[in-house]
Amino acid sequence: MARRRQAVTIKHVAADAGVSLQTVSRVINNEPNVRPEMKNRVQASIDKLGYVPSIAAQRMSGSRSYLILAINDRDRTIADWQARLGTDWVDQMLLGGMLKCAELGYRMIFELVDTHSDHVERELLGAIAALQPDGIILTPPHSDNPQIVSLLDQQNIPFVRIGSKQSDVGIPVSMDDEGSARQASRYLIERGHHRIGFIAGPSDYDLSGWRVDGWRETMAEAGFDTTGLLAAGDFSYASGEAAARSLLDRADRPSAIIASNDQMALATLDVARSLGLAVPHDLSLISFDNTPLVHFTQPPLTAIDQPIAATTSKAVELIIAAQNDHELPPTLTIVPATIIERDSVAPPAAPAGG
Amino acid sequence: MARRRQAVTIKHVAADAGVSLQTVSRVINNEPNVRPEMKNRVQASIDKLGYVPSIAAQRMSGSRSYLILAINDRDRTIADWQARLGTDWVDQMLLGGMLKCAELGYRMIFELVDTHSDHVERELLGAIAALQPDGIILTPPHSDNPQIVSLLDQQNIPFVRIGSKQSDVGIPVSMDDEGSARQASRYLIERGHHRIGFIAGPSDYDLSGWRVDGWRETMAEAGFDTTGLLAAGDFSYASGEAAARSLLDRADRPSAIIASNDQMALATLDVARSLGLAVPHDLSLISFDNTPLVHFTQPPLTAIDQPIAATTSKAVELIIAAQNDHELPPTLTIVPATIIERDSVAPPAAPAGG
DNA sequence: GTGAAAGCGCTAACAG
DNA sequence: CTGTTAGCGCTTTCAC
Secondary structure (H helix, E strand, O other), X not given: OOOOOOOOOHHHHHHHHOOOHHHHHHHHOOOOOOOHHHHHHXXXXXXXXXXXXXXXXXXXXXXXXXXXXXXXXXXXXXXXXXXXXXXXXXXXXXXXXXXXXXXXXXXXXXXXXXXXXXXXXXXXXXXXXXXXOOEEEEOOOHHHOHHHHHHHHHHOOOEEEEOOOOOOOOEEEEOOHHHHHHHXXXXXXXXXXXXXXXXXXXXXXXXHHXXXXXXXXXXXXXXXXXXXXXXXXXXXXXXXXXHHHHHHOOOOOOOEEEEOOHHHHHHHHXXXXXXXXXXXXXXXXXXXEOOHHHHOXXXXXXXXXXXXXXXXXXXXXXXXXXXHHOOOOOOOEEOOOEEEOOOOOOOOOOOOOO | OOOOOOOOOHHHHHHHXXXXXXXXXXXXXXXXXXXXHHHXXXXXXXXXXXXXXXXXXXXXXXXXXXXXXXXXXXXXXXXXXXXXXXXXHHHHHHHHHHHHHHHOOOEEEEEEEOOOOOOHXXXXXXXXXXXXXXXXXXXXXXXXXXXXXXXXXXXXXXXXXXXXXXXXXXXEEEOOHHXXXXXXXXXXXXXXXXXXXXXXXOOOOHHHHHHHHHHHHHHHHOOOOOOOOEEEOOOOHHHHXXXXXXXXXXXOOOOEEEEOOHHHHHHHHHHHHHOXXXXXXXXXXXXXXXXXXXXXXXXXXXXXXXXXXXXXXXXXXXXXHHHHHXXXXXXXXXXXXXXXXXXXXXXXXXXXXX
16 A cells, blocks of 8 residues: 555645745634735635645644544443444434534544543543544543543643533533423423422432432422432333332322433333333323434333533533633533423323312 | 643653664564564553554654544434434444454544535545545445545545445445345245335435345245335335335235335334234334334334444454555455344235135 | 744654 | 664744
8 A cells, every 4th residue: 555645735735825834824723914815825725725734743743633532431332332222322422523523623533431440541541642632522420530530630631521510620511410300390290290200310420319309309399298209220221120110019109200311211111011001191201311212112202302412512612612712611511401292291190189 | 721742752662661763663563673572671661651652643654544434424414313213323333343443453533424515525535634544434325426436546545335336446345235135035935925015225325226136036036026016215214104105005915015224114114004904913024224213113123134333343354454465355345134033024914825 | 924943753764 | 673864744933
């Protein structure tokens, strides 16, 4: 394979425009101190020759790499991909992240990093050394991994912590988990429910707790008791099954359940069916995430849509801003979530408080 | 933001090991002509310092970039991401491609390119100039786009054409569409069907034709007529609906249907239901792709599993081999597909030839 | 405002 | 077998 060199380099452009390399560089980087006339001349040559700067060379000379690294947990991501159950977290990240990157002249690179490994540090530093990204996007559970977070802080590289509220280091961006849980709870209360069960996610995700908080507070504000209405899962179908059973297999079962993700909602649906409970007539159900499966269940699920694409898009913006402003934004950014109405919610069969 | 430089460079390693840069470079690249003793000493320093070569610098010096670019059609990919219907083509590509890349010391970068745009050339050359990838993976319909293919050929950069059988330029890798269709047809014939309908994909995908061929030939070999049993869709639900209706809305309707993708199979399922036909009792159904939705339909669909991950993995291997051997493999690589049995196939209700 | 020089981290080509 | 030299394409000084 013949050695491939850059087809058209900054030199060619400079020669074509009859200016120095430096001037071309200034035009590329939109720097001041270039006369408009000169700028136009250079730009014309760039267009004519189809010149695109080499990221490698740009990075080499100590400037930016125009690369943003998005990192997911290796094991969970691969497990999701292999299960082929439609979890589209990665796709939504790419949707939001790649498009925003493209818009701003950057590129997004997606990588997997093992959280539990002894060599997180090795893996992460390796990726950074190899790629030299201008910024990094962390997702749960990495976002709150102290080892990862402090490592990145030392590297002095802008990074966003999606699903984190801690603003000690890095840029926290959260999807309003608490607000979403409140929204779901209120939605059910407005329709007459007062015994609303909640299936929580695993405690190693901070957002699990926030969602529980939102539900618990909303219930308290409405004056409803939550005793015996909380069950914990780990986001898996099996755990959702167990949780749903513990909630539904009793006399004073809830008339509605909020599940912290779609898999557990699906499990709840199946448990309800096995118990002879019709959804939504006998049991209303709201799920979190709004992954593809909500379209295919019977009935389709009313769900809180996790704005993953919007959040990743925002993360990219924040990183690039941080890079330019030489300073991190001060406060936590919260991306609002919405509830998507489908057919799994109805008023309770035996209205309460009667 | 302070200028970030490579924390530990080849210089540090060389100094630490007390050798020249070149020797370190040789060790990194696993080149011959290094005494084992020396190699160990250098490797020890590399490990001790946690050195990872900068791909930017590696690329700069005219060698490899250790980057492989996977390219998908922009419009269709974004549409799939936004629809959130569980199409996991991209995920499967990443699964197969990223893992194989990691294994071989490469990195995969995923990009979107617009097929229909007047500036395909611009976009593609831009990505190549910016990233300087060592190889490119094309997917349908790009794989057979003459403009793209000849462009890449001129660039003298190894590229795989997934879903293509043309071996004029580039490396063709196909998923055995014809064989899969044969397999599905035989599967149904063995269970007693002889009126087997086929819903084809759009003609701008070559694989649409291959699938039809596999079905038609298998039917012919078995001595069954295919007149009136072929309908064409475009992979969309709506087109599948129309195709299914044209097939089922007649007296001599087929007892089984093979749909060229899952969305059209789903549509067929719905049309059957609306016509009062039970699947699989009154109508057997086999779909192509095996995307997540096949788990969630009622009944779950028996499907041809498109080995996207395995194919992408193979594509990575072929590109790296082409790079090392300075030569392209001579023949078309075919990755076999398998049929996943679920609950949408049964013997025909009124056995044939009775 | 613009240009010339130096160097980023690495490898190719050549010496020894 | 190992070391030295000269760039890769670009940006950063620093002159003018």
